């Protein structure tokens with residue numbers, strides 16, 4: 001194809017997206033669109049999968065059967081989200097194995113929030129409430145993104161997320177109306193998860209590299225800072241309601257803006273964690289790669305069994 | 319990471335309730351059809367989304383090529399006479 005032809009195709013392509021038409025896997029697409037989607041969607045999938053680790057840590061120690069079945073179901077949903085997203089990404093021509101390889105070798109990133117430890121039961125409450133809360137804010141606009149398989153996967157994901165957030169907030173309600181120790185536990189979890197949750201919505205707009213292109217392709221509908229403000233404005237009253245204090249001395253309602261003003265985010269910490277120096281980066285990769293390697297004989301055995309069965313069936317047919 | 323052979327890809331179709339058709343829900347990897355069905359149940363129907371599941375190995379699906387959409391689908395475009403509005407009837411005619 002000549003450069004001229006490609007430019008023409010690109011123009012038609014952008015116009016289709018502007019008209020809200022969906023792009024499907026076999027349609028012509030600019031190479032950059034394909035690569036950007038592979039990167040974002042696979043990182044999204046990795047985040048769902050690695051995200052199971054901090055919460056999985058508490059399944060066997062949940063304080064009641066009610067909490068245990070809820071947490072188990074939630075973690076299972078996250079596995080499902082990873083799977084929807086991996087298979088949607090595969091439609092762009094990358095294999096599952098390549099994606100795993102990228103995750104396991106550290107070439108691909110996942111959300112930095114999962115590199116923090118879950119040291120008390122209240123952390124499970126804080127994760128559901130704040131981390132899934134922030135994830136919902138990120139994900140809802142993606143339900144109408146331009147790439148069909150991604151949008152469809154996100155519709156399914158968003159339907160499931162609201163239970164995640166509610167079960168987390170319910171844990172926080174219970175703890176903060178319990179004994180002073182329990183309330184303190186809830187406050188401590190909020191103290192530790194608040195700032196990382198704000199960082200989860202991405203670098204400030206001034207530092208965000210992909211925004212303009214992402215807006216055009218509907219990978220983004222609002223900027224990181226807008227999403228962060230939305231998250232803060234909806235979460236602060238929820239903390240007030242259960243008597244917990246947001247760990248930000250600069251947090252103040254701004255009558256004029258109709259929004260909360262908030263303190264400075266420690267972006268150095270964010271970049272440190274992104275670069276692999278968070279408290280749990282090594283541990284998470286060790287757990288993930290370990291699970292993959294320990295499962296290898298099972299995958300091989302299942303494949304061998306399937307082939308043998310198929311052979312037998314063929315012979316019987318002869 | 320030297321898995322001898324990777325599990326193939328399967329497409330999953332789910333009937334959400336009787337009376338409705340099976341609809342494409344997504345795909346997954348499994349060693350064989352039985353495992354694909356079980357995985358499809360866990361991945362796509364955790365909240366009663368289905369009463370029946372079909373799985374088919376993705377390689378067995380033949381798909382039309384969007385680059386040929388012109389010759390494939392455009393011939394239907396100018397056949398207005400396939401639509402009821404093409405036929406002119408006097409206003410007095412009822413129920414037709």
Ligand SMILES: [Fe+2]
Nearest residue numbers: 048077078081
């Ligand atoms: Fe999720």
Ligand SMILES: [Fe+2]
Nearest residue numbers: 078132161164
């Ligand atoms: Fe979730």
